Amino acid sequence: MTAACATTALDVETQLDACRLEVQQAQERETWLRMVIDTANDAFVSTNLAGEILEWNSKAEELFGWTHDEAVGKRLSETIFTPDVSGRGTGGLQYLIKVKNKGQRIETKASTRDGSEMPVEVSIAPMRIGNSFVLNAFIHDITSRKILQSKLAHAHKMESVGQLSAGIAHEINTPTQYVGDNSRFLQESFVDLMQVFDAYDGLLQAIDGGGDVGAAASRAKSAADEADLDYLKSEVHLAIEQSLEGVERVASIVRAMKEFSPPGSVCKTPTDLNQGIRNTITVATHEWKYVAEVETDLDETLPLVPCLPGDLNQVILNLIVNGAQAIGEKIGEHPTEKGRIHIASAHTKKHVEIRIRDSGNGIPDAIVNRIFDPFFTTKDVGVGSGQGLAIARSVVVEKHSGTLEVETAVGEGTTFIIQLPLEG
Amino acid sequence: MSEVLEKLQNNDPSEAPISVSLILWVDDDPHLAAGFERRLRRYGIRLIHAYDGMQGYWMAASQKPDVVITDLKMPKWPGQDLVECLSLNRELAGIPTFVVSGHIEASNRKRLRELGVTAVLEKPLGIEDLLAELRNLTERQ
Numbered sequence: 381m382t383a384a385c386a387t388t389a390l391d392v393e394t395q396l397d398a399c400r401l402e403v404q405q406a407q408e409r410e411t412w413l414r415m416v417i418d419t420a421n422d423a424f425v426s427t428n429l430a431g432e433i434l435e436w437n438s439k440a441e442e443l444f445g446w447t448h449d450e451a452v453g454k455r456l457s458e459t460i461f462t463p464d465v466s467g468r469g470t471g472g473l474q475y476l477i478k479v480k481n482k483g484q485r486i487e488t489k490a491s492t493r494d495g496s497e498m499p500v501e502v503s504i505a506p507m508r509i510g511n512s513f514v515l516n517a518f519i520h521d522i523t524s525r526k527i528l529q530s531k532l533a534h535a536h537k538m539e540s541v542g543q544l545s546a547g548i549a550h551e552i553n554t555p556t557q558y559v560g561d562n563s564r565f566l567q568e569s570f571v572d573l574m575q576v577f578d579a580y581d582g583l584l585q586a587i588d589g590g591g592d593v594g595a596a597a598s599r600a601k602s603a604a605d606e607a608d609l610d611y612l613k614s615e616v617h618l619a620i621e622q623s624l625e626g627v628e629r630v631a632s633i634v635r636a637m638k639e640f641s642p643p644g645s646v647c648k649t650p651t652d653l654n655q656g657i658r659n660t661i662t663v664a665t666h667e668w669k670y671v672a673e674v675e676t677d678l679d680e681t682l683p684l685v686p687c688l689p690g691d692l693n694q695v696i697l698n699l700i701v702n703g704a705q706a707i708g709e710k711i712g713e714h715p716t717e718k719g720r721i722h723i724a725s726a727h728t729k730k731h732v733e734i735r736i737r738d739s740g741n742g743i744p745d746a747i748v749n750r751i752f753d754p755f756f757t758t759k760d761v762g763v764g765s766g767q768g769l770a771i772a773r774s775v776v777v778e779k780h781s782g783t784l785e786v787e788t789a790v791g792e793g794t795t796f797i798i799q800l801p802l803e804g
Numbered sequence: 805m806s807e808v809l810e811k812l813q814n815n816d817p818s819e820a821p822i823s824v825s826l827i828l829w830v831d832d833d834p835h836l837a838a839g840f841e842r843r844l845r846r847y848g849i850r851l852i853h854a855y856d857g858m859q860g861y862w863m864a865a866s867q868k869p870d871v872v873i874t875d876l877k878m879p880k881w882p883g884q885d886l887v888e889c890l891s892l893n894r895e896l897a898g899i900p901t902f903v904v905s906g907h908i909e910a911s912n913r914k915r916l917r918e919l920g921v922t923a924v925l926e927k928p929l930g931i932e933d934l935l936a937e938l939r940n941l942t943e944r945q
Contacts, residue, residue: 549907553906553928559839560839561842561843562842564843568843622835622839625835714885715880716858716881
């Protein structure tokens with residue numbers, strides 16, 4: 381073997397070693413990447429643009445029930461994003477990424493192999509490979525977050541029901557007082573009138589039986605004077621009218637309270653939102669009546685809106701209470717004038733709109749972007765827990781696919797605008 | 805007929821004297837004062853109404869009632885403001901004031917007493933309880 385040949389053989393050996401090292405490093409890198417993906421706390425799913433699954437990690441196996449080998453090659457629409465769950469056709473990630481901004485986390489629902497539904501948060505990133513694209517998604521199970529949100533919403537509802545019931549007790553107390561007083565006045569008046577009738581009866585008997593008519597007439601006159609008939613004539617019908625009005629007031633409060641929070645409203649039902657607004661104004665009377673006049677401008681041709689009436693009434697309540705509190709802060713503890721809360725409804729072919737405007741202090745620019753954040757509050761401890769607007773947005777946006785916007789001017793007031801689609 | 809009358813007449817109140825003849829009742833609900841007015845008339849007591857604290861103050865100044873009875877939560881001036889203003893006016897400070905309200909917390913009750921309120925009563929208020937307070941007032945005078 382010549383020296384040249386020996387050198388060439390050595391070079392080949394060296395190059396082979398380098399190649400082997402490279403292959404080994406590549407394998408180690410792939411193993412490492414595989415481990416990164418498999419040890420991720422979130423499900424990792426990769427698809428092509430047709431929605432065919434290319435990658436499926438251990439967490440995806442654990443969350444959704446299909447093994448890696450079962451899932452790869454299937455379409456998303458056959459596994460986790462079935463059309464009946466996502467309601468979004470068969471587009472899968474491609475559809476999700478189109479409807480939302482790139483990089484944004486999207487809340488949706490996923491199916492599992494056993495047929496149940498799971499609330500998830502999906503974060504999608506497109507990746508270009510040559511002329512094609514692959515979509516990579518991290519999918520996070522948000523079941524516990526949803527349970528917590530629902531518990532908080534329930535706690536908030538209970539808190540506002542507690543607050544409302546104190547107000548309602550007060551609103552019912554006043555008519556109860558005067559209905560009672562009027563009834564006792566009528567009872568006393570009845571006694572007086574019976575005495576007058578007895579005296580007149582005596583007069584009739586005196587006339588019929590030839591008794592002392594003059595004395596009987598004098599007794600009848602003094603009984604009538606004592607009963608103060610003129611006063612009774614003017615007051616008895618007023619006492620009856622006011623009592624009936626009081627009973628109707630109590631009945632309307634009780635009726636509004638029953639309709640405000642209908643039992644078992646877990647499905648969207650066609651609802652008269654104007655009536656919901658009127659009921660909510662009634663049950664919240666005690667919250668606004670000392671600081672504001674409430675005016676309504678309701679679209680009487682408003683169609684029935686598919687919604688969860690109990691949840692939407694809660695939103696309107698939160699906005700009315702917020703408006704009243706904003707006005708209360710503006711007019712101070714010793715007010716000489718009331719503010720105004722204006723509630724309007726309107727509709728187009730596709731939407732209904734509810735506008736709730738208050739003449740309070742408005743919201744400063746610095747915090748207006750944070751008002752819908754859970755637990756954000758500027759109110760004193762015990763007045764607000766910072767959940768009212770967060771829940772309002774969750775109900776309008778997440779549960780009804782609507783929008784909730786705010787227009788505000790410092791010193792002048794705030795308007796909240798709810799828009800709901802007419803097709804549920 | 806006589807049985808009915810007997811039963812109803814059993815509600816007749818005590819005959820102890822009451823020196824009060826004019827009450828100013830301040831409450832934002834006009835029906836509430838009207839109900840009391842009808843019942844108090846039988847005892848020779850006349851009632852005038854004001855619908856908020858500010859109106860109550862001016863009526864107290866112009867009509868000089870024997871007693872002022874006020875609610876607490878009202879538009880414009882609340883009842884506590886009215887009580888304070890009355891106590892600060894030399895001409896009106898001597899008029900006994902009662903507070904009649906839906907719910908009065910213990911701390912508020914104490915504060916009202918400190919402001920010189922004669923009686924703090926909760927709605928719904930029986931006429932017998934109101935008459936008892938008016939008789940106490942008469943005895944003290």
